[in-house]
Amino acid sequence: MAVISQPGSSVKFTNISQIRMKKGDKRFEIVCYRNKVQDWRNGIEKDIDEVVQVPQVFINVGKGELAGAQDLQKYFGTTDVEKAVLEILNKGELQVGGKERQQQQEQLHQAVLQIIATKVINPKNGRPYPASLLEKVLDRIDFRFSATKPAKVQALEAIKLLLEAQLIPIVRARMRIRVTDDANSLNAYSEDLKEKMSVVESENTEGSSIEISGLINPSDFRDIDQLVHEKSNGEGLVEVLSVTEEAQE
Template identity: 40%
Template sequence: MSRSLLQPIGQKRLTNVAVVRLKKHGLRFEIACYKNKVLSWRSGVEKDLDEVLQSQTVYSNVSKGVLAKSKDLIAAFGTDDQSKICLEIMEKGELQVAGKERDSQLSSQFRDIATIIMEKTINPQTNRPYPISMIERFMHEIHFAVDPNQNSKKQALEVIREIQKHFPIRRCPMRLRLVVPEKSASALQEKLDSWGADIKSKEQSEKQLHIACEIEPGAFRECDSFVRSLSGWVEILSISAHAEGETQVDQQEELDEPRPRLAKATTNSIDQLATEIQRQDLSASTRVIDEGRSTTARAAKNRCSTCDATFEDASLYREHFKSEWHKHNLRRKTRQLHPLSAEECLADMDSGDYKADLGNYSF
């Protein structure tokens, strides 16, 4: 009877776990955790450490089941209290992940970087953003590899500079309103010309000059300092200014027009891709004009009263209710505010956190 209670000889313990490892004083210490719980604990979602740890035991090698020696714990941590040591390892240790998990994380970060690039860049010929599928192809063409230890925004800015060497792409200009004393108008105009700013409007009121313009993000710091030196101020209207209607163009282009496969990253393939981009931009612009005429001719069947917008296609109408545009207007509706267009909604959401993002606009 006693022999039937023994565990199988071939059983491997502590193999299907997440391992957090910390090296200290030349020694390696590990703890066994439940998968997908470590990140939840570090982000503050999970509060109970017992729900994260499989056991409050410190190992020198989890996969082999080798426990850490008490004298090593005292030498490295100054105590042999397993609970306190586990807590320190959880906070400072490195999470060891399997190959598939690592690939999943890299793939997710790759997509995040591509999304940031799409939001911060435009096609200089159409002043509209590229679809994310095209951005990902650019990244593959330049053989970009994700660094999991670096911030996604920092990597995105580096990738933009590299893509600009091979493909027609540039940073989205910032849309600003500059207010300066009327006597400083000529000095400001000279600076705007040197920065290559695109002036949208000029107004004068109470001996002050109001200028709405679009400027490259790299010149923002210099512009802000110069305007302040003239006893004026700068108001950010939009962090990423681009032509209207870019979302519909991108979605329709991805749905209707299949992308040809890219060849290996050679000089010829890059030239072919650049030619393809120009052709697709022309066809997309023509399609937008045709779609606008047909939409005007036919009455829209689907209308969102919250956003005061109409959708001819039922699938786009359903997807609209999941968008940030609709959610933002819902919040405004509860406060009895009028709805915003998609462009105004983007500017309204960006204006809330632009201060935290300004550090990324200096090349």
């Protein structure tokens, strides 16, 4: 379908985000429903009509100027509007307003603090610190939150600095877990499992099953879960009982 330019028109869009893509010396834009772009890029949303508000490629959304067929052919190698829209949707830069950007940054900021609060404790009483106190300490050690790094990455970086600074008594929390499996199966890998535990607290046999409980460092949970899954052919169970114990360095 041919796309005509409308330099004199003005189009009003509501509840939308723009996606921009620079191709050579030209900038192209599409308009999408707010909060749908990431769903599309993450494979959650499959219907493009639920994502793109207007199935057109614009030179300037604010002025309602559409890209012409010559521009599409020159910069996208096709006059197929849908193909050009898809390329911009998948690869373009999502634009957000100042208020929305500030809100996103604040949400990320709080997510980092909440992750930290679940991974460290006060060794004197075994209790977690409130996020508000952790935020104050991070400010004192000049930790800078990032608007681009994932929350988990920032949280781990912040924890490392908190442990080094020790402005407040702080240690990594440990997980208390319980592994349950058939006795014959678990006996075959129990030594490997115990080696990954900081402390083996109990080992109980009930009928044909065995339960082994103990403390682990949170960073070892994935390896333990994978070990149990592989050795038990998916039949073993790993349960997190608590995250309140002091970590031993």
